Amino acid sequence: MSKTIAPRFHILGPGGIGSLFAYHFHHKHIPFTFFQRRAPSLVNKNEPFDTLDSPSTLKYMDLTNPGKNSVEPRAVNNIAWEPLYPIIDKELFRLDPVYNELSRQPIHQLLVTTKTYQTLDAISKIRHRLRPWTTIVLMQNGMGVREEICESMGWTDPREQPNFVQGIISHGAQKTANTIVHTGQGNVWLAPIDPVFADSSSKLATIPSFDNLLKVPLPSTNGSSAASLFPTLTQPSINVLSTPYPRNNPDLPFTAPFSNSSFSAFYEPLASAEHLLALRTRSLFETLYSFNQLAADMNLKLLMPAHLLTLQLSKLAVNASVNPIGTLLEAQNGVLYEKPEASQAIRDLLTECHKILTHSAEYKALPENFQKEFLSLDALNKTTFSILKASAPNRCSTLQDYLKGSAMSEIDYMNGYFIKMAERSNVDAPLNCMVTEKVKEKFALARKTENRATA
Numbered sequence: 001m002s003k004t005i006a007p008r009f010h011i012l013g014p015g016g017i018g019s020l021f022a023y024h025f026h027h028k029h030i031p032f033t034f035f036q037r038r039a040p041s042l043v044n045k046n047e048p049f050d051t052l053d054s055p056s057t058l059k060y061m062d063l064t065n066p067g068k069n070s071v072e073p074r075a076v077n078n079i080a081w082e083p084l085y086p087i088i089d090k091e092l093f094r095l096d097p098v099y100n101e102l103s104r105q106p107i108h109q110l111l112v113t114t115k116t117y118q119t120l121d122a123i124s125k126i127r128h129r130l131r132p133w134t135t136i137v138l139m140q141n142g143m144g145v146r147e148e149i150c151e152s153m154g155w156t157d158p159r160e161q162p163n164f165v166q167g168i169i170s171h172g173a174q175k176t177a178n179t180i181v182h183t184g185q186g187n188v189w190l191a192p193i194d195p196v197f198a199d200s201s202s203k204l205a206t207i208p209s210f211d212n213l214l215k216v217p218l219p220s221t222n223g224s225s226a227a228s229l230f231p232t233l234t235q236p237s238i239n240v241l242s243t244p245y246p247r248n249n250p251d252l253p254f255t256a257p258f259s260n261s262s263f264s265a266f267y268e269p270l271a272s273a274e275h276l277l278a279l280r281t282r283s284l285f286e287t288l289y290s291f292n293q294l295a296a297d298m299n300l301k302l303l304m305p306a307h308l309l310t311l312q313l314s315k316l317a318v319n320a321s322v323n324p325i326g327t328l329l330e331a332q333n334g335v336l337y338e339k340p341e342a343s344q345a346i347r348d349l350l351t352e353c354h355k356i357l358t359h360s361a362e363y364k365a366l367p368e369n370f371q372k373e374f375l376s377l378d379a380l381n382k383t384t385f386s387i388l389k390a391s392a393p394n395r396c397s398t399l400q401d402y403l404k405g406s407a408m409s410e411i412d413y414m415n416g417y418f419i420k421m422a423e424r425s426n427v428d429a430p431l432n433c434m435v436t437e438k439v440k441e442k443f444a445l446a447r448k449t450e451n452r453a454t455a
Helices: 016-027 090-095 097-102 116-124 145-153 273-292 305-329 333-338 340-358 368-375 377-390 397-403 415-425 430-454
Strands: 002-004 009-012 032-036 058-062 074-076 080-083 109-112 135-139 163-169 172-176 179-184 188-193 232-234 300-302
Touching (some): 016 032, 016 058, 016 074, 016 172, 109 116, 109 273, 135 145, 135 273, 163 273, 163 305, 188 273, 188 305, 273 300, 305 333, 305 340, 305 368, 305 397, 333 340, 333 377, 340 368, 340 377, 340 415, 368 377, 397 430, 415 430
Parallel strands (some): 032 080, 188 300
Antiparallel strands (some): 002 232, 163 188, 172 179
């Protein structure tokens, strides 16, 4: 038996940003499932899986404009959860055979909102459910995560890589328990990376506008000549336990690195390259179509890849200048804006970041008008200090992680990315190297102090 259903987003990272998207998915009737960090407890085997560890209700509070918007919580009920659990477990199967059957179904749309340093470990646990036609949306700070994912998962062949969509978000969102508080209205920008519509000869190829993308004829994946908007998916049988993945190598431990195992170890190869292209096209189309439904509510825009890369580099420079200084001084953004020593340190970092940018391959591949409008030193300074002024009471994300007692920071995906760019271009990056080292020392010292206190 089969039926046509809307694509389901699996959300990896149920924090503030992930929950904000979940609320808007719910508002637009887009199905979604959260991943939780661990398998359900097996202490009480009489409890069904969906009552363990995970709240079934999410409360949303809109504080972006208290004078205009109601601040009464709005509830999203009956939230679907799945444990971030790599593969079938015999004990877990006795607890919940339905989950185990569903846990091997392919993931078609994956929204990643975890911290950058958590991404590889989290995705490795669901790798057996990803396919070359999965679309992965990265909504995170910093850069370089996609390259790390592909390298770690062994996706060296572009034809075996999932679709990737890169996103930038500037909304303010905080989550406490099961309540998500929308603290600041912002923007969301999205663009495919190496989409199936792109000219493969161009590193920064463009895709049609979304209006034209809607007119792209989608090949049918169910043998029918008439292509529907959403794919026809076969409902999993819950009575018969299907063969666990990976099919070709059942002894492969899921805790091992995946650098030597291709996608073919996890699914039966398709009959033809055309079928794979049809699935990839459909998955990317559905992802962009779903996000486009959030355009008005989240100030969301679908951009060309080159435009998004420009905005990524601009945001990266802002983060790489503000986050280390704010963390080392443990200062709010307003202090960084007003205090001369802090603002000068930020300007010095921006100057070095701009120098590295102008020598990078990423920068040189961009149109000249994008370089001038967004990535000139004057533009970077104006963007950075306007953000600091507008968000004076806030603290940068790295400082927030430090104050929460996090063991790790995202500095390697901010200043660390500039260091990598500098190395590729044979450019010195002394300030970026220094602040990266100092931030890591600060986090390490906090861990040692905490360990001594609990010993």
